[in-house]
Amino acid sequence: QPVLTQPPSSSASPGESARLTCTLPSDISVGRYYIHWYQQKPGSPPRYLLNYYSDSDKGQGSGVPSRFSGSKDASANTGILVISGLQSEDEADYYCMIWPKNGYVVFGGGTKLTVL
């Protein structure tokens, strides 16, 4: 089954933008999949942020600020979560997820985002 690759850690300063990546294996194309993103803070369950297929086909979780957005980089076969106007409360682990086939779900290994 495919492995989604996320950098173990990332950091940015308050007010800046953070760009978190989720790279798919070369044998499957990011263009074919919805990328789902979750945020998890210590001691809490994951929180659904958004899903992204294209600019015209995407969804935002209930109550999730618009400064959280998704995109794709087809040349890098990567899904991207952008957090603009970083706040200290955004410090958390972030996970991507796809459905590579019907009835099967894969999570990335997660990225720990530090707000400096």
Place this chain on the structure above:
Amino acid sequence: EVQLVESGGVVVQPGGSLRLSCAASGFTFDDYTMHWVRQAPGKGLEWVSLVNWDGSRTYYADSVKGRFTISRDNSKNSLFLQMNSLRTEDTALYYCAKDLLRYGGSSFDYWGQGTLVTVSS
């Protein structure tokens, strides 16, 4: 308000069995696919299993196939996970999660707080 409340997590010996439950409220339970996702201590998320809206279709991660069984009782708004032949590597916090869609294939928009399963001798 959507609520998912898991229960049943305990300490169990390797080779033992356990049944987890998830009580759902605040939404029309039988309109949605439901999932179990686990997280080993200090590790990332691992999808475990799903059941579609009416219980007619179930799917499993390779790591639990043949050992775990997912089921639901729509009359009681409840989701279950029967876990047999438990291994130490099954030690994790088990989350119940709701799919955005009736037939699955989408995001998990609500999660419970989790129930801890520890497999140890």
